Amino acid sequence: MTIDSSELWHVDASELDNFEQRYRARFINSLSGFKSANLIGTVSESGVRNLAIVNSVFHIGANPPLMGMITRPNTARRDTVENLQATGYYTINHVHRGIFHQAHQTSARYDAHIDEFEAVGLTPVNSASFAAPYVAEAVIRIGLKVEEVKHLDINSTDLVIGRITELSLPRELVGDDGFIDIEGAGSLAISSLDAYHQTERLDRLSYAKPDKPVKSIL
């Protein structure tokens, strides 16, 4: 069913420019669609653990196994970026329904010497092979080596590219074809800056081919 364009609100670039700053942040952050909810675990060179909720983790490639995330502009204090650059490692931990309040709390501006696991009430677990801590309450935990930090001049943020070196998850979530049931893990989606959503799977669809319609593979 098509939607009559005349019934929509049309916003142009100059109108966007005139939006009040926080209104614009919520509005533009809504436009990309649903986002992943992840906690980034790092440790400073002096041993202070840091935990940060990030909604900008995304897939870059499966071979090699690469994940990306966009940082805040370098005008702000950025403990996570400093730590992962100093130590070379970080962890990505899926946020689920049972920990999203604590996860959101990590976005508060704690002083640099504060252990943010302790501050929000989550439990660190060490990796056997690198210094960055995992979240013991997380069901899906991924360890990454920093491959590259690419500065984006256009808005003074950075693209952090990490390569997966290890991960842990319940084996029963993994299907015979490699699909991981992250919904079954309770992983949440984020919209805008502060909304948390659980999900309900509609379907999995077959590999698309030009000559036949896609069908359910559930």
Place this chain on the structure above:
Amino acid sequence: MTIDSSELWHVDASELDNFEQRYRARFINSLSGFKSANLIGTVSESGVRNLAIVNSVFHIGANPPLMGMITRPNTARRDTVENLQATGYYTINHVHRGIFHQAHQTSARYDAHIDEFEAVGLTPVNSASFAAPYVAEAVIRIGLKVEEVKHLDINSTDLVIGRITELSLPRELVGDDGFIDIEGAGSLAISSLDAYHQTERLDRLSYAKPDKPVKSIL
């Protein structure tokens, strides 16, 4: 509640390397968490419309209003990238429940001369200000100017950075604070390569401060 690490499946880098190729693609694509479901509309210099489902659209910044997406490796044919580089514009259209079969069908390898709107049964709408077509069935439609195509040497993909120049959506979805109810628009989330999920909002949480717990702002 912490989860006993000994009950989890631990996968290391060499085990990942040994996964069968398609198994690994589904597995690694699941790890980043929920992803946005968007249709990218472009047109070639010779006037052929292209439509491609993309699960890698993400937020880069609100001021200026920037969105990113990761392309396929440049070893494959990439009509979308060629078109947006040639014309300088593209559209992002949220995929909702009513069009996700057609949206998924756009991932089939149609010949370059095929109008993919027509092939999958979706309707193009022209912008008043640039050549790239919108999807008339989409509730949320965003028009972008290409700002930069950054090659990622690490796996031969590209990061396309676009600046929002116009957009259309139902005004009733936008809250007084700028939050857009994309769930109300029926926008879907994707997991792995082929799973589509509707969402149910758990909560919106207050701006976090070190000295007090976050609370619901619904």
